[in-house]
Amino acid sequence: MRLVLTCEHGGNDIPETYKERFPNDEVLKTHRGYDLGALDVFQYLKPLSDVSFYSTTSRLFVELNRSLHHPMLFSEFTKHLSKIEKDNIIKDYYLPYRFRVEDKIRDYINHRGEVLHLSIHSFTPQLNGKTRNCDIGLLYDSQQKEEQEFCKHLKTQLLKHHPNLNVRFNYPYLGKADGFTTFLRKQFSKNYIGIEIELNQKFVAKNIIEIEIKEDIYKAISGLKSNYHVFKH
Template sequence: MKKPFKRSIAAWPNPCLKDSSLYLKPIQLLFTCEHGGFEIPPEYASIFSGATQWLKSHRGWDEGALDVANSLAHHFEAELVYSQISRLVVDLNRSIGHPRLFSSWTKPLRSEEKQKILEAYYFPYRDRVFQSIKQKIDLGFLVLHISVHSFTPVWKQKRRTTDIGFLYNPHREKEKIFCIEWRKIFHHHFQKLTIHLNRPYRGNTDGFTESLRQSFLEKNYLGIELEINQKRLQSESRQKILQSLIQSLKKCLEEFNLQEK
């Protein structure tokens, strides 16, 4: 029988869950980008020999997502945690045990080698984000975590109609309200774009934000995934989209009477 992979401290319950009262707190933003590049660690270069085409495709990374995350973090003077290791090495947005945690290149590796990958890249990333959130909560803040992603315009030979997606857990009322408001304000800034809630993916399926929700109460933590169609990031409207994201997020924070710092 194969031994299960060891889990990081981010998998354990957090003492923040003990208090169930809800109250308004000043907000602190945290931006992350789990799929910011297509780098391959030197020790695994031989495994990916001849895989350049896949590494530079949507399978290997979220093109343009890190640039967006950088711009947002810079404007709001917020912390940004990101990884440029390809998701084909290990997918930081998948939970331990998920069938797509490892790709077809790394899945055949021995369990010991997979554990090394987790210890080197997966657990340190997740633990860094976890500790950052916990520290902010301990200081009395409500953490608004925005995980930035991009998605391929065509999936399974079908063109996607979503330009911008705001993903949240529908059972988290504050997340839902925030995303509805953000969508409304963003649409006012850029009416030509198609903006959806919980599309092209659902916000409560397996992912890093959903994992963090298991450790932090809604009064302390809001986890939102920002999904951007890659065709829009490759177009002339890229800069306008970025400015619209910044202005709409700023306005949304103001309307919720939340502080940016």
């Protein structure tokens, strides 16, 4: 079992050529600009991985976790760019990241390996005036038995280390919604498990997640990775 770790929304960088598109850069500092704390958790978990990839390009520039056909691929700041400009952004920023991850997974699978892909994200505690009742969300495709089993065991491990955590499945988003893991499931129908881990930003201070939360996740993943047979059968 190879562990591929990714973080698509690790930063809020905007290429210099396009900064004029963001006259009010305050929005880049919010949850809309990037996943606060996600890169910190990614770096903490990195020793567990066989390979890792992250991006610090803002999702408001181009959304790496959306398919090319998705209406939110470009935000209100970039959606009015010319087709040539958009094509260049896709060629220079979107595709290189996605191809690196996809090519490595293909390489592992082609060499008779199995891949566990964990994509690290975070979510704002409140959205549209509603509080999200969740500490950690585990997103998977409910039709994929191995993904379902992995998340069940991961939740068990998390609660063993931190019984008061509110861990929910497919919340605050559905694991089968448009996203990178959803795309990769279509590319690799066998030997691929794609899970998104969503962390509540209430645990974030200065873009750093509370150490106890990081330790709990590290221990839980480490235990399952070393006992792959637990959720495989």
